[in-house]
Amino acid sequence: MSSPLLRLRPDAVSRDVLASIVVFLVAVPLCVGIAVASGVPAELGLITGIVGGLVAGAMPGSSLQVSGPAAGLTVLVYEAVTTHGVATLGILVLATGLLQIGLGLIGFGRWFRAISTAVVHGMLAGIGLVLISSQLYAMAAATAPGTGLDNLAGLPDLLPQITGATAISSTWIGIGTIAVLIGWKRLPGRLPGNLPGPLVAVGLATAAVWLFDLPVATIEVRGLIDSMRLTGLDEFGLLTNLGLLGVILAFTLIASAESLFSATAVDRMHDGPRTHYNKELIAQGAGNTFCGLLGALPMTAVIVRSAANVQAGARTKASRILHGVWLLLFAALFPATLGMIPVAALAGILVHAGAKLIPVTTIPPLWREHRGEAIVLMATALAIILTDMFTGVLLGIGLAVVKTAWETSAIRLDVNQHDDRTEVALSGCATFLRLPFILDTLEALPKDRPVELDLSRLRHLDHACHTALEAWGTHNSTTKIPVPVAEQAPR
Numbered sequence: 001m002s003s004p005l006l007r008l009r010p011d012a013v014s015r016d017v018l019a020s021i022v023v024f025l026v027a028v029p030l031c032v033g034i035a036v037a038s039g040v041p042a043e044l045g046l047i048t049g050i051v052g053g054l055v056a057g058a059m060p061g062s063s064l065q066v067s068g069p070a071a072g073l074t075v076l077v078y079e080a081v082t083t084h085g086v087a088t089l090g091i092l093v094l095a096t097g098l099l100q101i102g103l104g105l106i107g108f109g110r111w112f113r114a115i116s117t118a119v120v121h122g123m124l125a126g127i128g129l130v131l132i133s134s135q136l137y138a139m140a141a142a143t144a145p146g147t148g149l150d151n152l153a154g155l156p157d158l159l160p161q162i163t164g165a166t167a168i169s170s171t172w173i174g175i176g177t178i179a180v181l182i183g184w185k186r187l188p189g190r191l192p193g194n195l196p197g198p199l200v201a202v203g204l205a206t207a208a209v210w211l212f213d214l215p216v217a218t219i220e221v222r223g224l225i226d227s228m229r230l231t232g233l234d235e236f237g238l239l240t241n242l243g244l245l246g247v248i249l250a251f252t253l254i255a256s257a258e259s260l261f262s263a264t265a266v267d268r269m270h271d272g273p274r275t276h277y278n279k280e281l282i283a284q285g286a287g288n289t290f291c292g293l294l295g296a297l298p299m300t301a302v303i304v305r306s307a308a309n310v311q312a313g314a315r316t317k318a319s320r321i322l323h324g325v326w327l328l329l330f331a332a333l334f335p336a337t338l339g340m341i342p343v344a345a346l347a348g349i350l351v352h353a354g355a356k357l358i359p360v361t362t363i364p365p366l367w368r369e370h371r372g373e374a375i376v377l378m379a380t381a382l383a384i385i386l387t388d389m390f391t392g393v394l395l396g397i398g399l400a401v402v403k404t405a406w407e408t409s410a411i412r413l414d415v416n417q418h419d420d421r422t423e424v425a426l427s428g429c430a431t432f433l434r435l436p437f438i439l440d441t442l443e444a445l446p447k448d449r450p451v452e453l454d455l456s457r458l459r460h461l462d463h464a465c466h467t468a469l470e471a472w473g474t475h476n477s478t479t480k481i482p483v484p485v486a487e488q489a490p491r
Contacts, residue, residue, distance in 0.1 A: 019314035020322035022196065023066055026308045027327060029198040030353075032219065032338060033346035034069040035297060037135060038077040040086055042219050042338050043227035045069045046331045047296040053324015056287035056299065057317055061280030063273050065259075065266040065306035066320045067287055069297040071353045072123075072258050073251070075130045075148070077297060079388060080247045090231035091238050093299075094292025096251040100285030103256070109281035115257055116400035118366075118373040121359045122380025123254065123393050128357030129385060131350055138347035139174030141167045141217065148385045169214040170344040176208070177201045177348030196308065198349055205345035219346070221339040224331045229295035251298050253393060259284045259301035266303070269310045304353075372403045409433045413441050421450045427457040432464035442472055 027049050035045030045068075052067030081089060103109065126148075133151035137144040140162050145154045162171050184197035209216055238244055263275040280301075287299045309319055330337075359377070367374040380396030387395075409431040416423040422445055430438065445451055453469065455461060 013318070015313040015315055016319040017322060019309050019312035019319040020326065022312040023305050023309045023314075023319065023323040024326035024330075025199045026196040026305055027066075027068055027323060028330065029202045029341075029346065029349055030071075030302075030304065031069055031327070032341065033349045034071055034074055036219060036343060036346050037074050037131070037138070037350050038069075038297060039081045040077070040089065040297065041222050041227040043222060043224050043331060043335075044296045046327055047224070047228065047294055048291050048299050050324050050327045050331070051287050051290045051294070051296065052299050053320050053322070053327060055290050056283045056301075057320035057324055059279070059283035059286060060276065061283040062263045062266060062275040062301070063317050064270055064310055064314055064320070065263055065275075065301045065303075066309050066323060067259070067284065067299050067301045068305060070255075070258060070300040070302050071131060071350060071357065072127050073254060073298055073300065074350070075127055075134070076247070076250055076254065076388075078134075084241075084244060084247070087229065088235075088238060088244065089297075090229060090292050090295035091235040092244060092247055092251060092292070093288050093296065094231050095239060095248045096255065096298060097285045097288030097290070097292055099248065099252045100256055100288060101282050102285075103252075104278045104281035104285060107278050109256075109260065109278035115397065116373075116376060118376040119380050119393065119396040119400050120257060120261055121362060122377040122396050123257075123384065124357040125359060125377065126381035126384030126392055128354040129381065131354035131357070135347040135350045135354065139171055139344050139351065141170040141344070152385065166215045166217075170216045170342070173205050173208065173214070173216055173342050173344040174348035174351070177205050177345045178352050180204060181349065181352045201349065202341055202345050205342050205348075206340050209342050210340065214342075217343045219338050219341050219343060221335055223335055231293050231295060250388075250393070255284065255288065255298055255300045256281060262301040262303045262306060266301075266306045266310060269307065272315070372407070376400050376403060405431070406433055411438065413438065415441075415445070417446075418449075421452055422446060423452050423454065425454040425457060427459075429460040430455075430458050430465040431460070431462045435465055435468055438465065439468065439472065 028046075031045035031049040032042045033045075035042045035048075038045075049068035056067040077089070080092060084092075129152070130148035133148060133155060134144045136155065137151065137158065140158055142158060142161050144151050162168060178201075180201040181197045184200055208214065209218070239248075260275075260277055260280065263277065263280055267274050284299065284301065291297065291299050305323075309323075312319075314320075363374060363377065366377065376396060376399050379399055380392055382392075383395040384392030386392075409429045411426060411428040411430055411434040414425045414427070416425075424442070424445070426438070442451070453473070455469075
């Protein structure tokens with residue numbers, strides 16, 4: 001079978017090449033910034049971007065979405081590195097990749113689409129708030145207190161700490177970076193080539209630091225090879241640590257959900273082949289397996305780079321593969337360039353990225369039309385801030401399940417009083433969640449006449465309700481309880 005690249009028309013090839021360059025320019029500052037914010041060498045972010053292009057990009061699944069390090073995992077990676085050490089990152093990501101491959105092979109990919117949208121938005125909002133609170137300290141050349149809650153609580157005390165040339169210069173570099181990111185797309189006439197905002201912002205910040213000799217911290221450069229730490233077979237013994245298993249599950253859940261939700265969004269942007277979710281999950285797993293072997297950051301599909309790829313006119317997966325090639329060439333040939341980038345500029349990019357994760361425009365209409373969903377969203381975000389990423393997401397999923405169970409177990413009791421009896425007709429779903437309401441209603445009925453229950457209109461009667469109603473009928477001997485056919489014991 002001939003390669004898809006050989007069957008492309010020249011015009012399609014040129015569009016893919018141009019799109020790959022645009023995605024490369026978007027990816028460089030994001031890869032570096034996410035790595036620095038995660039507490040690992042900047043080169044590890046580039047390695048993840050390279051693997052996302054060359055490995056995940058070449059595999060079937062989604063044709064146009066682009067993978068690499070994502071802001072959504074920054075907080076979790078930082079917590080893992082801080083708690084367990086940088087040396088454990090490789091085995092964590094490797095195990096995540098193998099688990100994703102296994103889930104894809106058994107057809108679990110499509111089930112990630114069943115995760116409540118409110119939980120996903122709440123997860124992203126929580127990540128965004130924690131990311132913003134930590135990176136504001138980096139912008140001000142200050143040390144963050146620690147946890148997400150401590151960082152947020154300490155923000156009022158941050159402003160008085162911005163004294164001295166270093167802190168003031170860093171703060172203005174960060175503010176200027178955010179201003180460029182916000183204003184770049186609003187300019188009536190941008191520079192030729194439609195340069196991406198993050199690249200322009202970092203370029204201007206780097207130029208300002210160099211021209212005015214500002215005393216701000218820049219990225220520490222170690223080199224691509226020196227930054228890698230290959231994962232060995234002996235490190236699989238670390239997986240007996242229950243704390244590490246929790247991190248792996250969190251990596252798997254969040255990376256998989258973010259990738260597959262991104263695939264759904266990207267499919268809406270183009271009219272090409274649709275995503276095969278199980279194959280895409282396997283591709284993400286293969287990419288994370290390679291990232292783990294190289295000791296790099298975990299990988300997900302990233303909507304910012306994917307959208308840039310589609311908008312730049314990409315037609316096939318060649319664009320995302322080539323973007324990985326350009327990242328590899330950049331990291332190998334121009335490593336010294338990274339050492340010129342100010343840390344405050346990268347912090348500004350991540351503050352802006354964190355703000356975009358918070359669904360500010362979604363919450364008000366959601367509160368008006370689907371208040372329960374809004375509560376799940378806000379509760380998930382709050383739980384992530386108060387606890388950690390994994391616990392917060394699990395609490396959000398649990399709350400979404402409880403909300404759904406409550407809504408689907410709606411029950412109605414129609415009471416009709418007659419001279420000789422009281423008729424009570426139940427309709428809807430009688431589950432244990434509504435049992436207190438049912439029994440309270442029955443207990444409040446008049447005691448001077450018999451009660452007849454009609455259960456024939458129930459769509460569902462669970463065992464708890466059936467047992468409780470039979471017990472109530474036993475204590476009220478004149479009560480008749482017609483049981484629906486579906487609940488009668490088989491003969």
